[in-house]
Amino acid sequence: MPRHPYLSPIVNESEPLLSPETLGRLERLELVTRKIFRGQLKGERRSRRKGQSVEFADYRNYVAGDDLRFIDWNMYARFDKLFLRLYQEEEDLHFFALLDSSPSMMFGEPTKFRFAQKMAAALGYIGLCRSDRIKVEVLTDQIVPPSAALRGKGNLWKLLRQLETLPTTTSTSLDAGVKKFCIRNPGKGIVVLLSDLMDKSGYENAIRALVARQYDVYVIQIFSPAELEPDLTGDLQLIDCEDGDLADISVSPRLMERYKATLQSFVGEIRHFCARRGIVHTVCSTAQDVDQLVASYLRSRGLVR
Amino acid sequence: MILGGPWGWLGWTVLAAVPLLIFLLYFLKLRRTRLEVPSTFLWKRSIEDLQVNSLWQRLRSTLLLWLQLAIALLLLLSMLPMGCQSEQRLGQRHIFLLDTSASMSATEGETTRFEVAKQQIDAQLSRLREIDLAMLMSSDDEAQIRQAYTSDHALLRRKLQEVVVRPRLTKMDDALSAATALANPSHVRDAGDQLTPDQVAKELEKDRATLHLYSDGGFPPVKDTDLGELVVNFVPSGSENVRNLGVTTLNAQWNERRRGTVDLFARIENFSKVPLPIDVELRRNGEVIDVVRRDAVNAGEALSLDFQDAISAQQDSVTEYELRIVGSDDFLLDNSAHCVVNPGRKPQVMLVTAGNTGLEAVLSTTLIAEGLELLVQSPEFLATDGYKAMVDQPLFDLVVFDRVAPKQLPLANTMSWGSAPSEEWQLTPLTPPVFVLFSNNTHPLTMNLNLDTLAFLKASGVKGPQATVDLLTANDGVLIAVGSRLGFQDVVLGFTLTEEENGNRFPVTDWPGRISFPVFMFNTLEFLGRLGQKEIASSVRPGQMIRFRLESEERQLEVVSPTGQRQRLNKLSDGGFVYSGTDELGIYRVIGQDAKHVRSFAVSLSDRWESDIAVKPQTMVGDSTVTAAAETKIQADSKAWRYVLLAALAVLCLEWIVYNRRILL
Numbered sequence: 030m031p032r033h034p035y036l037s038p039i040v041n042e043s044e045p046l047l048s049p050e051t052l053g054r055l056e057r058l059e060l061v062t063r064k065i066f067r068g069q070l071k072g073e074r075r076s077r078r079k080g081q082s083v084e085f086a087d088y089r090n091y092v093a094g095d096d097l098r099f100i101d102w103n104m105y106a107r108f109d110k111l112f113l114r115l116y117q118e119e120e121d122l123h124f125f126a127l128l129d130s131s132p133s134m135m136f137g138e139p140t141k142f143r144f145a146q147k148m149a150a151a152l153g154y155i156g157l158c159r160s161d162r163i164k165v166e167v168l169t170d171q172i173v174p175p176s177a178a179l180r181g182k183g184n185l186w187k188l189l190r191q192l193e194t195l196p197t198t199t200s201t202s203l204d205a206g207v208k209k210f211c212i213r214n215p216g217k218g219i220v221v222l223l224s225d226l227m228d229k230s231g232y233e234n235a236i237r238a239l240v241a242r243q244y245d246v247y248v249i250q251i252f253s254p255a256e257l258e259p260d261l262t263g264d265l266q267l268i269d270c271e272d273g274d275l276a277d278i279s280v281s282p283r284l285m286e287r288y289k290a291t292l293q294s295f296v297g298e299i300r301h302f303c304a305r306r307g308i309v310h311t312v313c314s315t316a317q318d319v320d321q322l323v324a325s326y327l328r329s330r331g332l333v334r
Numbered sequence: 335m336i337l338g339g340p341w342g343w344l345g346w347t348v349l350a351a352v353p354l355l356i357f358l359l360y361f362l363k364l365r366r367t368r369l370e371v372p373s374t375f376l377w378k379r380s381i382e383d384l385q386v387n388s389l390w391q392r393l394r395s396t397l398l399l400w401l402q403l404a405i406a407l408l409l410l411l412s413m414l415p416m417g418c419q420s421e422q423r424l425g426q427r428h429i430f431l432l433d434t435s436a437s438m439s440a441t442e443g444e445t446t447r448f449e450v451a452k453q454q455i456d457a458q459l460s461r462l463r464e465i466d467l468a469m470l471m472s473s474d475d476e477a478q479i480r481q482a483y484t485s486d487h488a489l490l491r492r493k494l495q496e497v498v499v500r501p502r503l504t505k506m507d508d509a510l511s512a513a514t515a516l517a518n519p520s521h522v523r524d525a526g527d528q529l530t531p532d533q534v535a536k537e538l539e540k541d542r543a544t545l546h547l548y549s550d551g552g553f554p555p556v557k558d559t560d561l562g563e564l565v566v567n568f569v570p571s572g573s574e575n576v577r578n579l580g581v582t583t584l585n586a587q588w589n590e591r592r593r594g595t596v597d598l599f600a601r602i603e604n605f606s607k608v609p610l611p612i613d614v615e616l617r618r619n620g621e622v623i624d625v626v627r628r629d630a631v632n633a634g635e636a637l638s639l640d641f642q643d644a645i646s647a648q649q650d651s652v653t654e655y656e657l658r659i660v661g662s663d664d665f666l667l668d669n670s671a672h673c674v675v676n677p678g679r680k681p682q683v684m685l686v687t688a689g690n691t692g693l694e695a696v697l698s699t700t701l702i703a704e705g706l707e708l709l710v711q712s713p714e715f716l717a718t719d720g721y722k723a724m725v726d727q728p729l730f731d732l733v734v735f736d737r738v739a740p741k742q743l744p745l746a747n748t749m750s751w752g753s754a755p756s757e758e759w760q761l762t763p764l765t766p767p768v769f770v771l772f773s774n775n776t777h778p779l780t781m782n783l784n785l786d787t788l789a790f791l792k793a794s795g796v797k798g799p800q801a802t803v804d805l806l807t808a809n810d811g812v813l814i815a816v817g818s819r820l821g822f823q824d825v826v827l828g829f830t831l832t833e834e835e836n837g838n839r840f841p842v843t844d845w846p847g848r849i850s851f852p853v854f855m856f857n858t859l860e861f862l863g864r865l866g867q868k869e870i871a872s873s874v875r876p877g878q879m880i881r882f883r884l885e886s887e888e889r890q891l892e893v894v895s896p897t898g899q900r901q902r903l904n905k906l907s908d909g910g911f912v913y914s915g916t917d918e919l920g921i922y923r924v925i926g927q928d929a930k931h932v933r934s935f936a937v938s939l940s941d942r943w944e945s946d947i948a949v950k951p952q953t954m955v956g957d958s959t960v961t962a963a964a965e966t967k968i969q970a971d972s973k974a975w976r977y978v979l980l981a982a983l984a985v986l987c988l989e990w991i992v993y994n995r996r997i998l999l
Binding site: 132134135141225227253256261263266267269270271274275276278288290291292295 | 366367368369370371372373374375376377378379380381
């Protein structure tokens with residue numbers, strides 16, 4: 030069965046997920062979360078907790094038992110009272126890159142999945158550089174062990190290998206996949222959902238599940254250019270690669286206008302849905318450069334800085 | 335409005351179903367390209383509202399379908415021979431009469447005038463309107479209706495292409511009579527008394543026809559034909575400035591003075607406007623035996639030629655003569671003429687006698703007996719029905735009456751010894767002595783015979799009807815004379831060879847003992863009985879039927895035409911053979927058993943009207959003079975829109991091809 034040339038799943042395996050130039054640019058960036066999570070290990074990220082770091086946070090009255098090293102003697106001199114200097118606790122950040130590997134993600138050149146891999150690699154590397162805990166997973170409804178969390182720049186190669194070996198074409202609904210992910214990963218952190226959200230059962234439950242687990246959720250919706258500007262002619266019978274659903278269309282300017290309007294409406298619905306829940310929704314095209322996207326677009330959206 | 339044409343209502347119903355079929359096939363035959371996409375989610379949502387009234391939504395955007403339907407409807411309309419049944423729009427009737435005679439094969443530049451005429455008719459047929467009726471006729475020496483009145487002009491054009499020129503003479507009488515009858519229908523003429531003049535005029539107007547005559551005009555004036563309401567549009571085919579020499583006559587006959595010699599007479603005419611040199615060959619059995627050359631024969635003049643040829647004495651040999659004009663001109667069919675000399679049949683001779691040893695002996699000599707069939711009858715035979723049949727039919731070549739006279743002479747040459755064959759003849763006894771004064775040395779019977787010394791004991795003087803020629807004259811009267819009777823010759827001799835008296839037979843003359851007697855008898859049998867003479871057959875015209883008989887008992891023959899086509903002939907019940915396939919010019923050979931060439935017959939054009947190929951500007955039909963028209967006056971339909979339609983069809987086909995390239999069939 031022919032596929033539209035723009036939709037052919039051509040994966041350029043020789044192309045690295047991250048080029049050396051990209052690595053250099055990403056090292057200067059940092060993942061940003063709008064929530065302060067309790068990390069398991071000490072990291073380079075402020076914690077809600079007060080702890081040991083170089084960043085002053087507040088004062089409080091001394092109580093017996095406090096560490097005398099944190100008494101601000103200057104304050105004692107001025108007020109003749111013991112005040113304890115509190116510092117921001119710096120913790121590591123949990124960053125989850127959640128990739129949709131459904132068959133619909135296998136289209137485009139590069140495929141949307143490849144684009145998602147690159148995106149996850151870039152964001153993950155940023156996290157590794159900041160000693161965040163990076164986990165990369167795909168949506169699946171299977172019971173699989175949680176993937177290993179990676180930390181530190183030295184684990185970049187592990188991150189890339191994980192990304193390259195992710196299982197593909199899992200026929201999992203978005204909702205089920207996300208729920209299984211939530212079960213596997215009880216902690217909190219940033220979740221970047223990389224998907225086209227083309228799930229006929231809907232995307233709402235999946236996003237609600239992420240929000241319910243108090244993840245700092247970013248949704249990056251990926252389209253191929255052929256989906257944004259379809260170049261189709263004639264009378265076609267479209268076959269859904271996931272469920273084999275058929276759609277007979279006779280391409281006409283009117284239909285194409287209608288399609289684009291539907292696409293805009295679909296994206297608008299998701300954006301509105303996400304905005305109401307404090308979720309950043311971003312639409313990307315596989316034709317866009319990942320480096321550029323991360324360095325400028327996601328920075329403007331607040332995911333990195 | 336009427337729907338007509340050759341298809342009928344069923345055909346038109348089928349045609350009307352074509353657009354509907356296209357409409358259905360557009361959807362039924364549509365093969366959608368199967369294309370796998372990431373998700374039909376957005377497409378489904380996009381076409382949700384389009385699926386409401388989807389058929390009409392689709393039709394609205396299906397320009398291709400509308401184009402097809404429009405073009406199909408236009409094509410259907412173009413095929414409809416629509417007309418209004420009103421007096422204001424009455425179709426014209428045209429009769430196209432094409433001359434297919436030999437002269438139409440004359441060359442006009444690179445092609446023949448026949449082909450030019452066909453192209454002209456074809457062009458006229460293509461200009462006819464749908465409501466016009468046309469008929470196609472051809473005529474040479476026989477008229478043929480190739481296609482009756484029809485509005486199917488394509489059919490007429492096909493029939494026109496089937497018409498071929500034939501080497502026939504031109505005879506327009508039948509064709510013009512048929513055309514006139516069509517244009518002047520009998521039902522109007524017969525009902526003329528009951529109809530008012532206006533009604534007659536209206537009826538005639540319905541059938542008013544125009545005859546388009548495509549001919550070179552090379553045919554005799556047509557008499558006994560009244561054109562009536564028929565309008566003749568004579569379109570001349572060919573030009574007046576032609577270059578043609580033609581053999582218009584070639585005859586042969588036996589030379590009466592020189593036995594075994596054939597005299598051939600030919601006439602060659604120059605039908606050109608300028609003098610032409612003539613170079614003629616006479617061929618016998620394919621070999622040139624004589625040549626005649628003249629530097630110039632003036633325009634319109636004829637050259638008469640005569641030849642003599644001694645032919646083979648072999649009884650069963652066939653001699654074929656061909657007179658051929660060497661060189662080429664505009665009309666080749668008249669450049670040669672043929673005649674043949676076939677083996678003759680044995681003469682049938684009857685001897686009616688009570689007994690005459692002298693005659694019987696001379697008729698029984700080997701030379702004579704092998705050359706004739708002799709039947710001896712007694713005088714009583716003259717009273718029988720057998721003899722009465724001889725009176726009514728020419729069954730014998732020569733009947734010899736020995737001392738008897740029939741009541742009525744047979745249809746044959748006769749020789750009467752010692753008796754008057756009819757009342758026109760008188761025999762008067764001569765007074766002895768009877769001696770010969772002179773004999774006729776110029777007549778074939780007595781030529782070169784020495785009869786002066788004959789002696790007669792008893793003889794009678796012969797006196798015949800007017801124009802009787804005396805052959806032997808005695809001192810007191812004529813002893814032998816020959817007279818004519820209805821194309822036959824009667825030789826009467828005023829004596830007999832022997833006489834009976836008192837039961838004793840005694841000779842009357844010493845002639846039987848002389849050499850001149852058998853020679854005289856031989857001459858008589860040869861001259862009156864056609865002894866040893868071969869049959870000279872002049873050529874017949876193409877298309878004529880050939881009848882002939884053979885002496886042999888063969889029941890089946892084969893005729894080989896000049897081009898080598900063979901046809902078997904079976905003997906008819908009357909014992910003869912008939913051959914009617916004389917459509918080629920030249921020598922036809924009749925082959926008998928054992929591949930023996932038994933006879934030939936020749937077919938030549940030899941006609942002044944055909945050879946005179948210069949176009950005649952006018953001709954006479956009945957009392958009317960038909961003058962050549964510069965061009966015909968057919969009211970034509972502008973059919974340019976059809977070409978536009980065809981172009982649209984081509985565009986449609988191209989569109990289909992381009993369209994189908996994107997579709998999996």
